[in-house]
Amino acid sequence: MSIQLETSGGVSVLTIDRAPVNSLDLSMRIRLLEALAAALSDASVEAIVLWGGSRVFSAGADIEEFAAGPRGPTCTEPTLPTVVAALDAATKPIVAAIAGPCLGGGLEIAMACHARLCASTARFGLPEVKLGLLPGAGGTQRLPRLVGVETALRLIVSGDVIDARRAVEIGLAELASGDLRDAAIRHARALSGKPLARTSDLNARLPDGVSAAAEYFAAQRAGLRPALPAPRACIDAVELALSHPVAEGSRLEFELFGKLIETPESKALRYAFFADRSAGRLPALPPGVTPRAIHRVGIVGTGTMGSGIAIACLDAGLATTLTDATPAALAAGRGRIETHYASATKKGRVSADVAAERLQRLQTADSYDGLAGCDLVIEAVYEDLEVKRTVFRELDRVLEPGALLASNTSTLDLDAIAAATARPADVVGLHFFSPANVMRLLEVVRGRETSAVSLATALAFGKTIGKVSVVARVCDGFIGNRMFEEYLRQAYALVDLGVLPWRVDNVLERWGMAMGPFAVMDLAGNDIGWAIRKRRAIAHPERPYSTFPDKICELKRFGRKSGAGFYTYDDAGRRSEDAAITKLATEHAQAIGAIRSDVSDDEIVERCVSALVNEGLRLLEEGIAERASDLDVVYRHGYGFPAHRGGPLFFADTLGLHHVLESMRNFHAGYQGWAWEPAPRLIYAARRGTCLTDIETRRVP
Ligand code: T1G
DSSP: OEEEEEEETTEEEEEEEOTTTTOBOHHHHHHHHHHHHHHHHOTTOOEEEEEOOSSOSBOOBOGGGGGGGGGSGGGSSSOHHHHHHHHHTOSSOEEEEEOSEEETHHHHHHHHSSEEEEOTTOEEEOGGGGGTOOOTTTHHHHHHHHHOHHHHHHHHHHOOEEEHHHHHHTTSOEEOOSOHHHHHHHHHHHHTTSOOOOGGGSOOOOOTTOOOHHHHHHHHHHTOSSOOHHHHHHHHHHHHHHHSOHHHHHHHHHHHHHHHTTSHHHHHHHHHHHHHHHTTOOTTSOTTOOOOOOOEEEEEOOSHHHHHHHHHHHHTTOEEEEEOSSHHHHHHHHHHHHHHHHHHHHTTSSOHHHHHHHHHTEEEOSSGGGGTTOSEEEEOOOSOHHHHHHHHHHHHHHSOTTOEEEEOOSSSOHHHHHTTSSOGGGEEEEEEOSSTTTOOEEEEEEOSSOOHHHHHHHHHHHHHTTOEEEEEESSTTTTHHHHHHHHHHHHHHHHHTTOOHHHHHHHHHHHTOSSOHHHHHHHHOHHHHHHHHHHHHHHOTTSOOOSHHHHHHHTTOOBGGGTBSSSEEOTTOOEEOOHHHHHHHHHHHHHHTOOOSOOOHHHHHHHHHHHHHHHHHHHHHTTSBSOHHHHHHHHHHHSOOOGGGOOHHHHHHHHOHHHHHHHHHHHHTSTTGGGGOOOHHHHHHHHHTOOTTOOSSSSOO
16 A cells, blocks of 8 residues: 655656555555655656556545544545645646546546546546535536536435546546556656646636526436435536535535535445445355356347346346257247347447447257257246246256356245256355346355355356345345345235325336336236235135235236236336325225324334344345345345445335334234334344444445
């Protein structure tokens, strides 16, 4: 961990060196200032190059430091704004040489340099808003001056990361020709003795045709959904750039930053950042277990899930072979994938060349033998145990030893599937979420016999295709669906208590859920939920569900696929409330005779979210889930749980466990109280005053 300083031929090269991502904590900031001062005071030095090596420039401020809040190292001098001001005030030209990620404070120091040269691997962004913050070291003041207010606002409010091509396009950097370090040294030498191009001397430009700044920014604020503190503060800060010199604007920006660091949203998003990185890490994996290489993936079953999985593999650069039960089904599956790329090209999401290259890596096989050379085969056929066991017998017959056999089952017993083969150690569950090429969550299911190398291979595959992987052991519904069952149970119970389905959905959506439970079931298919409830009623007659959803199914209202479910849907797929369902729900509740008129919005949220918490804790107690934060990762990336609330368990910690426990005990005393036995882990944590997810450290305990 250092800043190396090498000087030759009148140019000093300052190298940021702090593995793995050159994040800038207090000690790095001190070293950077010292190295800069040394280069500036060295008379033999005409110019300076600042770089982070060939893999990463800098991921910005050290996010771990934020845990200590505004009185912690983040706001201890020298702060990042102080480092940036020193670069800006330098009397010798400084060229930033950028390879790999140049994010947050990393981009802010680069923008304070007098020129930015990049390699094609460079990626630029100010993603602070994704941490519930804003760029706090001058980013909101310098970016609008370099690329214009409109482009700057879009980048800062979205937190999106752009590649080198786009950065050159918007004037943020120049592409280096040849070796980056050498090119930067040449460039710096060429700048010496010339007037310094300080970003702070530039003016921020409003978009052409926009004269009224106040109206422009008001419109930006009005467009924010949801209206969270950070995006709003981002707009406020960029607006300052139009009326304040950089130094003053940066001072006001840092004040805004200091306020945001303490917000519950930022704490939740920072928790989420580290939880995502801890997920998929298996402390129990024996050291030295290395994943097997995956070059070619086979997919059996090319329906919605199978074709989505194929697209995820093709997007990640993998060779992919499809097979299905009939030539017609196979052709339809291939057609689905071709249509996807045609529309992605039309929408400008990928270029025609890229789409063509991806489709070139797609093959179809009209029999299992065509999968023989695959390193991994994912089965995505109809959710029936015997059908899946037949597929696995075939895969066992055709695949080479060492290949990984995976099932996309969402509810069935993976061990029973693996038992159909002679190599259960090479069988793993890869449970994708629909649409499989979009949803980031991947439940990696570890069977009784699954080997450590198979697990490591599955996790590496998940990273390759850009997924956040969470490991689950075998149980009915694994992590996500098992918790979802109890969430749904409470949503239906609220209808029994006289609360209409749309109120439940509206309250949860206003609270932040991407979609309410009734709308989710209409999307997933109410017939699927019905089949699961029937199966569960046999296995667990002592845990009956509300009969309300069954009544919907008896009316053949299976959801979007049948044009109506809890809602009705127009041709454009827009949902609307249905008087017939209002009537059905009201009569249903009257028949049960447990109607309550005092159910508050808070109770609706607490019932549904606490049900997730309680069942999640049971999964931890049973050893199905590895760690508490994984449960939150599953819900944020697989079930539309709002990231700015961290996840169900983090939200419970925010509410206070005594409060959560007391609410659960109240629910336990009420309607269907048997469903509210508090999990021992909750009682234990509340009694000890600990959190379910104590996580502001790098490693999840
Ligand atoms: N601070 C601390 N740790 C960080 C970090 C950071 N900024 N970035 C990454 N890590 C850790 C991460 O936890 C993991 O640790 C390891 O590095 C590898 O990360 C004033 C306010 C750079 C694109 O938001 O987007 O600057 O799990 O697994 O997939 O305006 O990390 O191994 O123990 O993600 O190759 C703004 C965050 C900060 C960028 C690399 N910066 N990082 O991705 O590796 S706020 C960001 C990333 C700021 C100023 C403000 C990615 C990456 P571990 P990884 P990767």
